[in-house]
Amino acid sequence: MNLFFKGKRISSLLTVVPAREQSFVEDMKRFDFPEARSRKLMQVMGYDKHRLVDADTCVSDLAVFGLEQLFARKVIARDEIDALVLVTQTPDYLMPPTSSIVQGRLGLKQDMFCMDINQGCAGFVVGLIQAFMLLEQPNIRRVALVNADVMSRRTSPRDRNSYPLVGDAASIAIVESAAPDRVVHANLKMDGTRHAALMIPAGGMRMPCSPATAELRDEGDHNFRALDHLKMEGSEVFTFVQTEVPPMITALMNQAETTIDEIDWFLFHQPNRFMLQKLADKIGIPYGKLPMNVVEKYGNSSGVTIPMATVENLREVLTQHEALVCLAGFGVGLTWGSMLMRLGPLDVCEMVQYS
Incomplete structure (x- = not known):
C-alpha cells in the first residue's frame, strides 16, 4: 500500500x-x-x-x-x-x-x-x-x-x-x-501468514500464562526459553528482511522519484549490524549513510531503534539543518514499511536516561 x-x-x-x-x-x-x-x-x-x-x-x-x-x-x-x-x-x-x-x-x-x-x-x-x-x-x-x-x-x-x-x-x-510543500511518501505491507516467525506464544487469550507456559525448555543446541518468552526464527526473519525490504525501498524511491544519491540518511530498524550490512549491500546503500551502531550500544528495542539511530548519530545535524531521510521498519507481524520525508531542524533531538 x-x-x-x-x-x-x-x-x-x-x-x-x-x-x-x-x-x-x-x-x-x-x-x-x-x-x-x-x-x-x-x-x-x-x-x-x-x-x-x-x-x-x-x-x-x-x-x-x-x-x-x-x-x-x-x-x-x-x-x-x-x-x-x-x-x-x-x-x-x-x-x-x-x-x-x-x-x-x-x-x-x-x-x-x-x-x-x-x-x-x-x-x-x-x-x-x-x-x-x-x-x-x-x-x-x-x-x-x-x-x-x-x-x-x-x-x-x-x-x-x-x-x-x-x-x-x-x-x-x-x-x-x-507548510504544504512538506511531502511524505510511505508504503506498508503485511503478511500474517508468517506471524509465527516472531512471537510470544503465551500470555494472550489463545494461550494464557500458566506454570506450564513458564517452564524453561531446551529448544535445541542448549538454548532455553519458555512459551512465555519471545520466540524468534532467526533464519526465517533474515530471509524475510533480505527478500522483502530491498524491493520496498526501491518502490518507495520510484514513488517519490528520487535516488539513493539524493537521500541523505537511511534510518532503518536495527536488528543487528550483520543484517544491516547485508541489507545495505543488496540495496546499494553506502555504509556511511546507514547507521548500524545502535544494537552494540543499547540493544534492539524494536521500532524504537529508528529514533534511537537518529538521535545517536544525527542529533547535532538535525537541530541545525534539514535532511532527506528514508525510514524503514520490518519484523513482527510480519510487517514492513518505509517512509521518505524531510526531517529537521528539530527543536529537540536528544537521548535521556531513566533511572
Missing part, C-alpha cells in the same frame, strides 16, 4: 534509555554454550552492551518520564497535546490501553484522542502514519507519538538467540502540521 501526506513534520524527537547497562560478556555466563563461539557471534553480529529496565519498570514509566522532560523544557505544554498514540507490544496491562494510563498519570486534558497500536519493529513507521492521518482533523494540531518496549521482561536470559539482542527504550516524537 502506497501512502502520501502533505504538510506534516516531526518537530521534536526524544529517546529514553534505562540507566542499567549489561554487557554481552555478562550474558554469556548464563548460556550453556562454548565461550569461544559466543565471542565469535559477538563480533559478527555486533553485540556488546544493551540497556535493560528493572523488573518493575513498565512502558508507561518510560513514556511519562520522557514527556515530563519535554514539558520541563517547554517544548510542548500539557494542554497542547491533542492526541497521544502509543505503539508497543509490551503494554502495562491487557486492558486498559497504556495510552490512557499515560494520559491519566500526566494529567492531560480529557478533550483528546488516545490510542494504543500493537506493533513491533515497524512500529515507529506505523505510528507516524497514524499520527499524520490524525492531523487531517482540524481540531488535532499536535500529536505525541510514543514508541516504547520493555521486551527484556519477556525474553529468556538463557536464550542466546534473542537475549543479547534485546534492549529496552522509549521514544517521543512530537508530530504537527507544517
Whole structure:
C-alpha cells in the first residue's frame, strides 16, 4: 500500500534509555554454550552492551518520564497535546490501553484522542502514519507519538538467540502540521501468514500464562526459553528482511522519484549490524549513510531503534539543518514499511536516561 501526506513534520524527537547497562560478556555466563563461539557471534553480529529496565519498570514509566522532560523544557505544554498514540507490544496491562494510563498519570486534558497500536519493529513507521492521518482533523494540531518496549521482561536470559539482542527504550516524537510543500511518501505491507516467525506464544487469550507456559525448555543446541518468552526464527526473519525490504525501498524511491544519491540518511530498524550490512549491500546503500551502531550500544528495542539511530548519530545535524531521510521498519507481524520525508531542524533531538 502506497501512502502520501502533505504538510506534516516531526518537530521534536526524544529517546529514553534505562540507566542499567549489561554487557554481552555478562550474558554469556548464563548460556550453556562454548565461550569461544559466543565471542565469535559477538563480533559478527555486533553485540556488546544493551540497556535493560528493572523488573518493575513498565512502558508507561518510560513514556511519562520522557514527556515530563519535554514539558520541563517547554517544548510542548500539557494542554497542547491533542492526541497521544502509543505503539508497543509490551503494554502495562491487557486492558486498559497504556495510552490512557499515560494520559491519566500526566494529567492531560480529557478533550483528546488516545490510542494504543500493537506493533513491533515497524512500529515507529506505523505510528507516524497514524499520527499524520490524525492531523487531517482540524481540531488535532499536535500529536505525541510514543514508541516504547520493555521486551527484556519477556525474553529468556538463557536464550542466546534473542537475549543479547534485546534492549529496552522509549521514544517521543512530537508530530504537527507544517507548510504544504512538506511531502511524505510511505508504503506498508503485511503478511500474517508468517506471524509465527516472531512471537510470544503465551500470555494472550489463545494461550494464557500458566506454570506450564513458564517452564524453561531446551529448544535445541542448549538454548532455553519458555512459551512465555519471545520466540524468534532467526533464519526465517533474515530471509524475510533480505527478500522483502530491498524491493520496498526501491518502490518507495520510484514513488517519490528520487535516488539513493539524493537521500541523505537511511534510518532503518536495527536488528543487528550483520543484517544491516547485508541489507545495505543488496540495496546499494553506502555504509556511511546507514547507521548500524545502535544494537552494540543499547540493544534492539524494536521500532524504537529508528529514533534511537537518529538521535545517536544525527542529533547535532538535525537541530541545525534539514535532511532527506528514508525510514524503514520490518519484523513482527510480519510487517514492513518505509517512509521518505524531510526531517529537521528539530527543536529537540536528544537521548535521556531513566533511572
